[in-house]
Amino acid sequence: MVSENLVKDVVSEPYKYGFVTDIETEKISKGLNEDTIRLISEKKEEPEYLLNFRLNAFRKWQKMEEPNWADLGYKKINYQDIIYYSAPKQKEKISSLDEVDPKLLETFDKLGIPLTEQKKLTNVAVDAVFDSVSIATTFRKELAEHGVIFCSISEAVKDHSNLIEKYLGSVVPANDNYFAALNSAVFSDGSFVYIPKGVKCPMDLSSYFRINSGDSGQFERTLIIAEESSSVSYLEGCTAPMFDTNTLHAAVVELIALDDASIKYSTVQNWYAGNEEGVGGIFNFVTKRGKCLGKRSKISWSQVETGSAITWKYPSCILLGEESVGEFYSVALTNNLQQADTGTKMIHIGPRTKSTIVSKGISAGNSINSYRGLVKMGSKASGSRNYSQCDSMLIGDQAAANTFPYIQSQQPNSEIEHEASTCRISEDQLFYLQSRGIEFEEAVSMMVSGFCRDVFNQLPMEFAAEADKLLALKLEGSVG
Amino acid sequence: MQSKTKELDPILEVNNLFASIENLPILKGVTISVNPGEIHAIMGRNGCGKSTLSKIIAGHPSYKITKGEIKFKGNDIQSLEPEERAQSGIFLGFQYPIEIPGVSNLEFLRVATNARRKFLNKEELDTFDFEDLVKEKLDLVKMDSAFLSRSINQGFSGGEKKRNEILQMALLEPKIAILDETDSGLDIDALRVVASGIKKISNEQTGIILITHYQRLLDEIQPDYVHVMSDGQIIKTGESDLALELEKHGYEWTDNFIKEQ
Numbered sequence: 001m002v003s004e005n006l007v008k009d010v011v012s013e014p015y016k017y018g019f020v021t022d023i024e025t026e027k028i029s030k031g032l033n034e035d036t037i038r039l040i041s042e043k044k045e046e047p048e049y050l051l052n053f054r055l056n057a058f059r060k061w062q063k064m065e066e067p068n069w070a071d072l073g074y075k076k077i078n079y080q081d082i083i084y085y086s087a088p089k090q091k092e093k094i095s096s097l098d099e100v101d102p103k104l105l106e107t108f109d110k111l112g113i114p115l116t117e118q119k120k121l122t123n124v125a126v127d128a129v130f131d132s133v134s135i136a137t138t139f140r141k142e143l144a145e146h147g148v149i150f151c152s153i154s155e156a157v158k159d160h161s162n163l164i165e166k167y168l169g170s171v172v173p174a175n176d177n178y179f180a181a182l183n184s185a186v187f188s189d190g191s192f193v194y195i196p197k198g199v200k201c202p203m204d205l206s207s208y209f210r211i212n213s214g215d216s217g218q219f220e221r222t223l224i225i226a227e228e229s230s231s232v233s234y235l236e237g238c239t240a241p242m243f244d245t246n247t248l249h250a251a252v253v254e255l256i257a258l259d260d261a262s263i264k265y266s267t268v269q270n271w272y273a274g275n276e277e278g279v280g281g282i283f284n285f286v287t288k289r290g291k292c293l294g295k296r297s298k299i300s301w302s303q304v305e306t307g308s309a310i311t312w313k314y315p316s317c318i319l320l321g322e323e324s325v326g327e328f329y330s331v332a333l334t335n336n337l338q339q340a341d342t343g344t345k346m347i348h349i350g351p352r353t354k355s356t357i358v359s360k361g362i363s364a365g366n367s368i369n370s371y372r373g374l375v376k377m378g379s380k381a382s383g384s385r386n387y388s389q390c391d392s393m394l395i396g397d398q399a400a401a402n403t404f405p406y407i408q409s410q411q412p413n414s415e416i417e418h419e420a421s422t423c424r425i426s427e428d429q430l431f432y433l434q435s436r437g438i439e440f441e442e443a444v445s446m447m448v449s450g451f452c453r454d455v456f457n458q459l460p461m462e463f464a465a466e467a468d469k470l471l472a473l474k475l476e477g478s479v480g
Numbered sequence: 481m482q483s484k485t486k487e488l489d490p491i492l493e494v495n496n497l498f499a500s501i502e503n504l505p506i507l508k509g510v511t512i513s514v515n516p517g518e519i520h521a522i523m524g525r526n527g528c529g530k531s532t533l534s535k536i537i538a539g540h541p542s543y544k545i546t547k548g549e550i551k552f553k554g555n556d557i558q559s560l561e562p563e564e565r566a567q568s569g570i571f572l573g574f575q576y577p578i579e580i581p582g583v584s585n586l587e588f589l590r591v592a593t594n595a596r597r598k599f600l601n602k603e604e605l606d607t608f609d610f611e612d613l614v615k616e617k618l619d620l621v622k623m624d625s626a627f628l629s630r631s632i633n634q635g636f637s638g639g640e641k642k643r644n645e646i647l648q649m650a651l652l653e654p655k656i657a658i659l660d661e662t663d664s665g666l667d668i669d670a671l672r673v674v675a676s677g678i679k680k681i682s683n684e685q686t687g688i689i690l691i692t693h694y695q696r697l698l699d700e701i702q703p704d705y706v707h708v709m710s711d712g713q714i715i716k717t718g719e720s721d722l723a724l725e726l727e728k729h730g731y732e733w734t735d736n737f738i739k740e741q
Binding site: 446450 | 538592
């Protein structure tokens with residue numbers, strides 16, 4: 001049929017962000033041992049406590065086993081075949097953006113993240129991370145006027161060491177899991193945010209992660225601290241070039257919210273997903289966790305996961321403070337041979353805590369898309385409530401969707417509500433829309449957006465539009 | 481004068497059409513021609529191919545045309561996608577309008593209307609202008625504007641779904657409208673509403689094909705021609721009195737026509 005040809009045409013649409021920046025990089029040699037870690041720490045001129053943090057994590061990692069409980073299948077990763085530090089060569093000390101290599105600025109320009117003074121986004125401060133290092137952070141001066149610290153984590157280690165020492169690893173301990181331990185041992189950069197007491201961050205903060213080199217992993221670490229009665233909205237975007245090898249990305253994100261503070265963390269993940277045969281693509285093993293330490297604090301995760309060959313991530317909330325609130329809104333889209341095992345953990349510890357989970361999984365092609373989530377009510381969490389809604393949409397007849405909800409309650413005076421559904425975009429629904437003059441592709445994307453609306457409503461405005469477009473692009477040609 | 485004769489060219493011509501689904505032949509040589517301003521009724525038993533014919537004209541991908549042709553305004557439309565056919569003015573009112581959760585009826589109607597307007601080189605309507613237009617059309621089918629904020633057909637009663645179809649027809653202003661059992665499942669009041677909606681929308685430039693089992697719709701809308709379909713063919717064509725006879729004698733009476741053939 002005609003539509004089959006159309007499908008072929010659009011499937012072959014290349015990944016828009018697949019280019020490689022030709023830039024001289026400083027790389028250390030492949031392999032991982034204690035010397036590698038000492039070398040990374042030395043390059044970053046780190047204090048001793050941090051080196052010990054790394055070594056401690058590495059020793060624990062060596063004794064740990066790679067988890068295999070997720071519904072994922074992939075070739076064993078050779079951890080000795082990865083470069084753990086890769087940085088574009090730059091001048092020793094950069095005092096302004098003008099000194100950043102134009103090739104790097106051009107790269108971020110092409111990705112739609114202009115960094116230079118003239119062109120930078122007007123309402124969002126950006127920290128741009130290229131392979132292992134942060135190359136620039138915009139709007140720092142303006143933010144500093146409000147007492148907001150937004151910089152790379154390497155700079156924070158130097159300039160705000162007390163905060164790093166106090167909070168690093170306090171939410172995700174170094175031995176939390178295999179990939180978090182690996183990250184703790186070798187993390188090279190990432191973003192640091194500190195919002196002082198009573199401050200509503202005047203603009204959205206964002207990090208843009210770019211993997212450029214094919215043989216090095218990216219191990220970034222993000223730490224966000226919101227003091228009493230403060231609030232911040234943080235956005236994260238990711239892309240990578242197309243390589244026919246798999247690149248490992250193992251990140252850790254820690255959020256801390258004190259009394260009455262709120263953190264909103266939104267992700268649009270579009271790492272290279274591999275080709276239609278499943279060759280290449282990013283292995284995305286990420287540990288994201290927020291701690292609602294204070295009373296009435298709130299942490300909200302929103303994610304749109306469309307890229308990566310493999311996604312393994314469960315942004316979670318530890319609801320310690322009484323009446324604290326955790327939220328997880330997720331759209332995960334898989335196509336071709338992508339695999340995603342994603343969800344959340346809501347750990348209710350304090351009394352009268354509340355959590356909401358809304359997960360929308362869309363599987364197309366031959367992909368596998370699983371929701372895996374834990375809701376736990378601790379013995380002191382009386383009067384706590386959870387609401388979970390997990391919906392799956394199947395496109396075509398080769399894709400798979402799973403839902404694995406885990407519920408544990410030690411508190412009889414708490415409520416847990418779980419709803420799940422699965423639907424399929426049917427040929428007749430598409431035909432109905434088409435027979436009213438709506439183009440095939442638009443019909444698909446209308447239905448997918450409709451399906452995801454509850455989640456998109458949670459995203460910051462600009463992100464929501466981008467997410468909508470991204471899904472449409474990713475799905476082009478997936479319905480036959 | 482020249483334009484007058486042009487208008488009398490048929491809008492839709494189906495010539496000796498054979499079609500099948502998964503190698504099962506359904507249509508076995510259907511021929512029908514509709515001129516502007518004409519109302520045709522197609523009647524026949526369940527499974528005789530009436531719905532198939534309507535879906536094939538609209539471009540449903542599951543059916544395969546094995547022989548014959550479908551011409552819209554003189555051009556063969558076989559290679560056109562369903563959306564291209566709709567944009568150019570072919571409308572199918574579904575027998576069972578499908579529910580589409582999550583997609584707002586208003587947004588859907590607006591996108592569809594604009595797709596048609598774009599084809600007609602008319603300016604596309606923004607949300608506000610469209611709301612004005614749609615409210616005007618809602619009156620034709622006596623629908624409440626609350627329908628607009630709901631998902632497409634979701635939770636609509638049978639009658640509401642059919643009225644939503646006629647609303648779409650009113651917005652899209654098609655050149656040929658094929659209404660597949662729009663009367664089925666309607667009570668007498670709803671039937672009158674739908675019928676009067678259809679009558680108000682129809683005009684001298686539009687051709688209408690009513691697919692129906694019952695005389696009661698044809699009491700409301702007088703057809704110019706009535707076709708009786710059986711086993712994938714049109715076995716008899718007459719004027720509106722043919723429907724009355726059919727009502728009197730039942731479909732068994734039509735079996736004689738097959739024998740005659």
